[in-house]
Amino acid sequence: MEFPTRRTAVVTGVGAPRGIGRVVARRLAADGWSLGLVDISGDGVVEITEELRAAGADVHGVATDISAPDSVSAAFAEFDAALPPVVGLVNLAGIANPTPILEITLAEWDRTMAVNATGSLLMIQAAARRMVEVGVGRIVNTSSITAVDGGGTFSKTAYAAAKAAVLGLTRGAARELGPHGITANAILPGPIDTDIMGGRLTDERKAAMSAGIPVGRVGTPGDIAAMVAFLLSAEAGFVNGVSYQVDGGKHIN
Template sequence: MSGTNGRIAVVTGAARGIGAAVARRLGTDGFAVAVLDLDEDACAPVVRDITEGGGRALAVGVDVADEKAVKDAVARVAEELGPPTTLVNNAGILRDNLLFKMSVDEWDSVMDVHLRGSFLMSRAVQRFMTEAKWGRIVSLSSTSALGNRGQANYAAAKAGLQGFTKTLAIELGKFGVTANAVAPGFIETDMTAATAARMGVDFEDLKKAAVTQIPVGRTGTPDDVAHAVSFLVSEEAGFVSGQVLYVAGGPRG
């Protein structure tokens, strides 16, 4: 996308899956990319892919639910890559269970990573955006925000991110900052494979069952989500804000 050269992007949960695909795509788009994940070493392959492609990237280990860790990580990005003006809140975990069996820890841990983490990261990075009078925030929601059996915690967190996104769009718009959410449907990742294992279902069988409910007739890939994020963080998407884009192979929402 035009206008992105020299801009600094931060992608959380970027060591694998959707986050890794987004980080690689933004590197291709001309962003310098801070690749954040809980395990800094796990970010190395993504950083290597970006740098070998001629881009700039930095691996940073951070627990997005830890206020001090987030502050330190963003300060490091600003010092080593430059002031970040693009943020993709992708870090997430699953702690699925039916309501009557769900523990308080399973509830809290999901809320901490998805909601608290997105809040802390957005709050830390917005200063650079408002100073630059330009910014892009994209948070990863999910079709689970519409309700999904065994995911009361995850669904509530992903729905919460939609309200969070719309509020950021209202508050930050006057500074040239847009905020949007991408809500993937069935995407082939380690996380969905783990869901299949939890359900006691073969992953291939789960994918086949999912396809029967998807109008385009296939499951999604991390690159499908990365393409959507690439558009929303582009210069050309400056009049798109406060939106939830379902990347699910058919109508949702």
């Protein structure tokens, strides 16, 4: 199937001013995508939607709880009415959990799984149903290097388990949706300078974190956006079921 000229990418997790989601949205708008923007923060969605519209982008934002099926369905109904066909999905929304394994409550565990894993599934189901009709699609899920190393200061076992589940979800989606012309891949960010790291990184914290990274620095949201842009592109049609560690070589397999 030919890659559509007029096409929409749905991006979750765009609410945080210093988050990866906003940088990804800006990059995709610059690449010619129409955008359906999603975040649980209504104010955050409005901010980035207005910013991109002012720059001339075709954007529709919806405050959405990705862990709630009815909320996801309502968001996609709005995208169907306002935007070109959905061809891309970028699952960036997530929550960290720093609670140690012996202290975490079941409620914390369930919420961490609901946002990081179940939310990704619900978004994939809604987006892929539309991609099947178009005959082509690109799905990019966000796992974490925590799925490999088990976590650290700001994310421990529950987050590691949820992000490991995203890897299995990605591989299953790649296998089942591939015959429909839909690819699914995952990105595992390493240390990225966003507020999910516990707030703005000071120069001292950056230096300490960079010491174990071969390229000598922590990552930026732009590093992730560049990988997302490639995986959503027409040229990435034979890349499927792959997990990319974007961590400067911190974890070399």
